[in-house]
Amino acid sequence: MTEDVGVSRGRLVLRRFRRRRIALFGLVAIVFLVLFAFLGPSLSKWNYSQKDYNAFLQPPSAQHWFGTTQIGADVYAQTLRGLQKSLVIGFLTAIISTGLAAIVGAAAGYYGGWTDRVLMWFVDLLLVLPSFLIIAILSPTFQGKTWLLFVVLLAGFSWMITARIVRGLTLSLKEREFVRAAEFMGVSSRTILFRHLLPNMSSILIIDATINVGGAILAETGLSYFGFGVQPPDVSLGTLIADGTKSALTYPWLFVFCGGLLILTVLAVSLVGDGLRDAVDPNSESSRL
Numbered sequence: 001m002t003e004d005v006g007v008s009r010g011r012l013v014l015r016r017f018r019r020r021r022i023a024l025f026g027l028v029a030i031v032f033l034v035l036f037a038f039l040g041p042s043l044s045k046w047n048y049s050q051k052d053y054n055a056f057l058q059p060p061s062a063q064h065w066f067g068t069t070q071i072g073a074d075v076y077a078q079t080l081r082g083l084q085k086s087l088v089i090g091f092l093t094a095i096i097s098t099g100l101a102a103i104v105g106a107a108a109g110y111y112g113g114w115t116d117r118v119l120m121w122f123v124d125l126l127l128v129l130p131s132f133l134i135i136a137i138l139s140p141t142f143q144g145k146t147w148l149l150f151v152v153l154l155a156g157f158s159w160m161i162t163a164r165i166v167r168g169l170t171l172s173l174k175e176r177e178f179v180r181a182a183e184f185m186g187v188s189s190r191t192i193l194f195r196h197l198l199p200n201m202s203s204i205l206i207i208d209a210t211i212n213v214g215g216a217i218l219a220e221t222g223l224s225y226f227g228f229g230v231q232p233p234d235v236s237l238g239t240l241i242a243d244g245t246k247s248a249l250t251y252p253w254l255f256v257f258c259g260g261l262l263i264l265t266v267l268a269v270s271l272v273g274d275g276l277r278d279a280v281d282p283n284s285e286s287s288r289l
Contacts, residue, residue, distance in 0.1 A: 013203065016279035023275020029268035033261070037083040046074035048081035049233060060253055067253035069243070078235050079257045085236040086217050086265070089151055093216035096155035098162060098209040102201070105166025106193050110174050120167070123160045131157035132223070139228040147230055150223075154216055162208050169201050203280040210276055214269035221262060237262045 017023055044065065046052070051072040058068045066075035108119040135153045173179060174197065182192050198205070217237075223229035224238025232239070237258050244254030 013276075013279045017275050020275040020278060023271050023278075026268040026271025026275065029264060030272060033083065033265055033268065034087060037080055037087055040080045041077060044074065044076055046077045048074070048077040048235060050074065050077070057251055059251075066257050067251075069254060075253055075257060078240060079237075079261065082235045082237040082240045082258055083261050083265070085147070085230055085234065086220060086238070086262070089147070089154070089220045089230075089236070090213040090217035090265075090269075092148075092151045093154045093158065093220075094209045094212035096151070097159040097212055097216075098205055100155065101159035101162035101208070102166055102198055102205055103193075104159070105163035106170045106197050106201075108163070109167040109170025110189065110193060110197060116167075120164075123163050126157065127160050129157070135223060136226070136228040139223065147234065150220070150229060154219055158212060158215065158219070162205075162212075165204070165208075166201060169204070170197055173197050173200055203276075207273060207276045207280060210269060210273040214266045214273070217262070217266055217269070237265075 052068060052074065053072050055064060055068045056072050057070055058064055060067045064074050064076065066079055068074060104119055108116040135157065138153060139150065179192060179196055182196055220229050220236060221238035221241065224236045225242045229238055230236040240258040241255065241262065244258065248255040
């Protein structure tokens with residue numbers, strides 16, 4: 001019976017989401033951007049690290065679709081490489097931060113007592129720390145190392161508010177009959193957390209993860225713009241925007257393509273997040289049947 005209710009709710013959310021044309025546009029845009037980022041490089045003969053020493057600061061042409069940089073690098077190849085990196089960082093950061101928030105918030109709300117106090121004290125401590133400054137200070141330590149450490153830093157400072165929301169939901173859900181029944185039957189607390197509590201918050205967590213993608217991409221872009229994120233010789237949208245800003249008016253192709261893709265990516269993710277929120281919220285005017 002519970003499974004049937006879950007399926008019907010899923011179909012209802014999907015139906016509401018499909019009625020949001022602007023959200024569907026955002027979803028199509030995300031799919032296009034992912035395909036473009038990972039399949040697009042195969043359409044060009046240039047690699048993001050290659051140089052054409054016969055074409056310095058050349059505008060878009062048949063040879064170089066997005067033009068070239070001051071050192072002859074192909075802007076098309078570099079832009080797609082930057083889009084790849086920003087998308088991967090955004091999705092990984094969102095998954096890690098939302099997963100951490102779900103586990104910490106659910107554990108704090110369900111176990112209560114000293115577990116709740118310790119975890120929430122840790123959450124409050126991280127909330128008052130200047131995350132941008134800390135990441136900027138730690139980033140030079142990771143120069144030359146894997147960019148996954150940068151993902152861990154971003155995720156480590158972007159889960160606390162969601163954890164508090166999950167904790168509040170858990171405090172409400174743990175008093176429900178299905179949780180009480182599971183406890184009476186001797187079901188372990190870990191099973192109750194992962195099979196009963198968190199699945200009932202899946203809609204909220206999915207929305208949070210979606211929104212976190214855009215936030216993580218913007219955070220990565222901002223840090224990389226100031227030299228604290230992805231490090232050369234690798235590139236991201238943030239490093240490309242930083243390199244092209246000074247020439248935005250004189251050589252606009254160095255800035256326009258990466259800046260436009262950044263705006264489109266964040267906008268598409270935001271539209272999908274808003275659509276999911278309206279589809280899940282039964283009180284939303286746009287979600288009414």
